[in-house]
């Protein structure tokens with residue numbers, strides 16, 4: 001998600017570039033101890049491995065109040081006694097139980113250090129139950145500035161949703177709020193709400209029960225590992241419809257929860273969902289969560305990649321709220337939120353970054369998935385025009401990779417600069433069958449895992465059989481775009497890369513008199529023999545590079 005924020009920032013940036021740059025420079029050294037507690041694998045996190053969450057939460061819309069407990073089951077990796085659990089103010093942990101005994105908790109900002117009853121033995125599986133309550137932070141501009149959205153539908157019914165990417169799940173429930181660890185056997189999410197409304201979370205609905213006090217509890221079961229920010233609850237006056245999809249891994253039930261008034265509109269508009277599944281299973285391999293079904297759930301904000309319950313608020317329009325981000329026309333052929341947020345099931349939910357600094361793994365591949373959706377349904381030319389069109393939003397302001405261990409994201413260029421990097425790599429591969437194998441291979445090699453950027457970079461380089469280190473360093477860790485500088489000198493073309501990091505080398509296809517020619521420029525001048533003195537040079541736009549014609553190279 002996050003696309004809209006980027007546009008806003010982009011516009012703000014034009015007006016206040018000096019301010020933005022000085023803030024950026026300051027940010028370099030402005031991380032706090034709280035950022036480190038949130039963003040690093042602290043000694044109080046590293047010794048235990050998440051096995052399961054059982055989250056039980058009561059939502060009281062009139063009071064905008066939530067309360068409940070989370071039972072955290074974990075495996076002991078090293079013998080330790082103090083465990084870090086995160087919950088952000090103004091939410092409160094009221095007590096923690098381990099073996100039915102109350103445990104001591106020392107709070108440091110959002111981090112809570114819980115002293116367990118006794119030294120934990122390596123290999124043991126234990127659990128603690130954390131009780132919490134409070135009026136959670138309200139989302140100011142969901143999903144970018146997240147928290148709880150307490151809205152009403154046009155009939156006056158409560159319409160409530162959570163969103164917390166970046167901010168962290170600990171904005172509303174207590175958890176190990178770091179991306180590197182996921183509960184390997186999944187979780188349950190039990191939601192108690194006033195009767196008359198429906199609560200939808202991740203996974204499958206396994207139980208519904210009403211109580212005499214006017215409340216109803218919905219229990220949702222997630223069988224697969226899930227990232228923290230993917231966990232969500234949505235409450236509304238929902239209607240439900242479903243379809244069966246014959247996918248690569250068998251039968252997949254696709255379920256749709258929409259406001260009752262929108263049911264007929266949704267039945268027509270959500271035809272993009274099976275089209276999405278078809279395209280992405282082709283390019284990326286089987287949908288990664290058959291056990292948990294696939295859902296689209298209408299929410300009162302734009303949308304988010306919540307695992308197996310992708311949230312939707314694109315107003316039943318094609319494009320991004322009715323506009324084409326690429327300017328090519330192709331962006332109006334699909335509903336941006338259905339395609340983009342679902343693309344994250346493969347890149348973000350299946351393959352998840354260990355550190356949010358590597359969030360390009362989520363957004364670059366998913367932004368690129370928009371063009372692969374077009375490729376599958378409208379052909380390669382459409383895909384190419386779309387991804388090239390999105391270059392207009394690239395700012396080259398700062399690197400795609402952020403700072404590690406402090407919960408810091410890289411530049412918003414992780415969307416379309418990243419997508420264009422991938423499109424460039426596909427063009428270099430010059431073999432779509434192989435390229436598809438790489439994309440599918442990533443999803444099977446790193447199935448249900450959290451990864452580092454090095455793992456992804458090395459996998460692609462290995463499969464492409466190229467040293468791509470300079471290419472990834474250039475595009476992910478630097479803001480300069482390579483310039484192919486060339487000069488036509490008699491019957492020769494002189495050429496080299498400029499505006500690049502030391503040792504940059506990347507193959508590129510050019511056209512000489514309209515004919516394809518592959519060269520591998522470096523920062524040193526090289527020469528290519530031309531058919532004639534009048535030979536003409538032309539570019540292949542699929543490469544995200546720039547060109548400069550010079551009289552002579554020095």
Ligand SMILES: [Zn+2]
Nearest residue numbers: 001002363366
């Ligand atoms: Zn996204």
